[in-house]
Amino acid sequence: DYHKVLRSRLQALGQALQQQMPSLRFRAFCDSAPVMEVELAQRAKLGWRGKNTLLLNRQSGSMFFLGSLFLNHSIDQLPVSLRGESAETRVDASSDRCGTCRACLDVCPTKAIVAPYRLDARRCISYLTIENPGPIPEVFREAIGNRIYGCDDCQLVCPWNKFAVATPLEDFKTRQAFVNLSLSEALRWTEPQFLQHTEGMAIRRIGHWRWQRNLVVALGNLLASKQAGEAQALSAKQEARQALFSIRPQADPILAEHIEWALQR
Numbered sequence: 001d002y003h004k005v006l007r008s009r010l011q012a013l014g015q016a017l018q019q020q021m022p023s024l025r026f027r028a029f030c031d032s033a034p035v036m037e038v039e040l041a042q043r044a045k046l047g048w049r050g051k052n053t054l055l056l057n058r059q060s061g062s063m064f065f066l067g068s069l070f071l072n073h074s075i076d077q078l079p080v081s082l083r084g085e086s087a088e089t090r091v092d093a094s095s096d097r098c099g100t101c102r103a104c105l106d107v108c109p110t111k112a113i114v115a116p117y118r119l120d121a122r123r124c125i126s127y128l129t130i131e132n133p134g135p136i137p138e139v140f141r142e143a144i145g146n147r148i149y150g151c152d153d154c155q156l157v158c159p160w161n162k163f164a165v166a167t168p169l170e171d172f173k174t175r176q177a178f179v180n181l182s183l184s185e186a187l188r189w190t191e192p193q194f195l196q197h198t199e200g201m202a203i204r205r206i207g208h209w210r211w212q213r214n215l216v217v218a219l220g221n222l223l224a225s226k227q228a229g230e231a232q233a234l235s236a237k238q239e240a241r242q243a244l245f246s247i248r249p250q251a252d253p254i255l256a257e258h259i260e261w262a263l264q265r
Helices: 002-020 037-043 103-107 125-131 138-144 159-163 183-187 191-197 202-224 231-250 253-263
Strands: 026-029 068-071 113-115
Touching: 002 026, 002 068, 103 113, 125 138, 125 202, 138 202, 183 202, 183 231, 191 202, 202 231, 202 253, 231 253
Parallel strands: none
Antiparallel strands: 026 068
């Protein structure tokens, strides 16, 4: 869970600063409060805002996490040894380097990037599958495809992300429970199983209901796929129908509507 990983590191940094300056008070944030992290990072010259509205820099593209440490002192009040590199002396990375590229706008499955540097979150698959607490509008379901937790298409297509390097941290490695996991198997997870398999992961915060809702949409798109001639595809579709029928008796009205939509695909 990147929230916990980055926040714990920021917490350790704050405590180290506090040891050198006892009057210091701090609070760490990582996508955990209404903090304008991209705007602050751009003003700190850490990168520029791309046309997909994410922060980019030349070293990592957009494949990194942002965190912030709020202090009750200005940086100028800290001892020189604790200040680090200032925004005034740092090489300015905030100049827009997107140029005429529009790869992120063109690739977005739901056309959520309505114009360069403008995102309609209501159309964004990351919002629809993670933040949205209710039904997924039918108009977007087909475009979601098999995405069950967010979407990185606008990042994967970005030319600057060819410089991104995978992290060596164990926290971000694939869990064994997710290796070769099919959509149908995932849908059959009970809530205790979901909580067990997602312990310590960011995905856990969407809860079991949204997990099932997203999987139902993905399975509906699987049933509508044009692979009818392959034995493996036919088997996957049969498993999908069985999984959908298995959870239908316990489904609430919203989830039941998603299931009916999927079965009719």
